[in-house]
Amino acid sequence: MTKRWSRPALLGIAAVLSMAGLSAAPSYAAGDAEVYVVQGLPGRTVDVAVDGHTVAKGIKTAAVVGPFDISSGKRTVTFSDDGKVLLRSSFSVKPKSSWDVVVHLPAETKTKPAVTVFRNDLSDVPRGKASLTVAHTAQVPAADIRVDDKVLFADVANGQSLNLVVPVRTYKVAIVPTGKAAPVLLGPVDLTVTGGALNRVYAIGDPEEKTMNVALHVIRTGSSGSDQPDRVDTGTGGQAAGLRQLGSALWR
């Protein structure tokens, strides 16, 4: 099942962004926690088992699958390709938690995949805004993520992420080495964020192999905050009017 995946990165990204999965807010129905799997290995299709039970097969590069209900405690996730185990990883799961388990290339070695787990913060997001987390899971050194030509996520190393709350719109996103404008390792790509949701963006792949790509995972959250006011009424006494001062901004 192993095949090289070497389409030009930009084409791949466009496809990924248009078929990005949108997950509902968790119910924690069967288990008391949930896990999603993010497939960040270029050129592979991957099967996934949790504690020895297969939960998904044939996951393509940049795809996100889940949620899978799991129980809290120590869970072991096994990734395999065509029957051959790539690696087994375990991590501690707290009750009522949501996780992205990402299998990806590490920063250094070309041969051995790595697994990084990210806890999903599903706190309410302000009305009309999106919670945006960018994670570095690609085979590149620490990088800056430029958004609309400004560095909004600075010096992110493999296995790290940064979160911002941003207005809902489309952003131009590019990844460059920390502190530099070039070479552009990924993008710029158009990223349209979803409001009232956690938007997780994973940079994956290897620029030397031209397999840089993006996996996008959107999970609905609740909303916080009230609507924009039409009126702000903040004076009922008139005493301040009695303090009228020449040149004062209030009564100019």
Added chain:
Amino acid sequence: MLLTRRRALVAAIGVGALGLVGCGQPSPGPGAAPSAGGARAASASPSPDPVEDARVGAPAPSTRVRFVPTSVTLPGGASAPVRPARTVDGELVVPEEVAHVGWWDGSAEAGDPFGSTVIAGHVDSASEGLGFFAHLRTIARGDVVTVRAGRHSARYRVHAVRTVAKQALATSGSALQQDGDHQLVLITCGGGYRADRGGYDSNVVVTARPLGPAR
């Protein structure tokens, strides 16, 4: 850390006792770090493949500080508590206590990359006299305003002080915008005072730009 802070905010909103006062019309008012931990794997079943601890994704050190202000300090050192304030029937309901001011709970937090952080407060009230934001009558371009919450702080330099007709506050200018560059906006009442028309006819809008990142 982020999660903890957000929970604290929810709690603060929950217990915030907000009165409602308008320029004239009183109305009713509302009121862990990711569990880390690579566990050590104890694979009981005979398996040729070792079980490794998954790495737990961490925030990059450049994570921005962002916070809901709980106090504001004006030039000269005068300071006031900031309480969350909601919009009810189109009106931003600021604390009735005139020594307090209100942060619109739909606006940006201090330290956010986009949007106005909106803080509004009384210039005066019929029952309590002068309000904290009567201090704004002497604020000027270039002055520095600081907002704080716990050990966090953010400083802003005043960029403009404008008087805007009340009905134009939401429609003209960028005072309430949430999708442009980040700024701090302080709002109170001003302009002409006409008791028979419900109070002041204008809002005073102070806009200030961040002086470096929030800490």
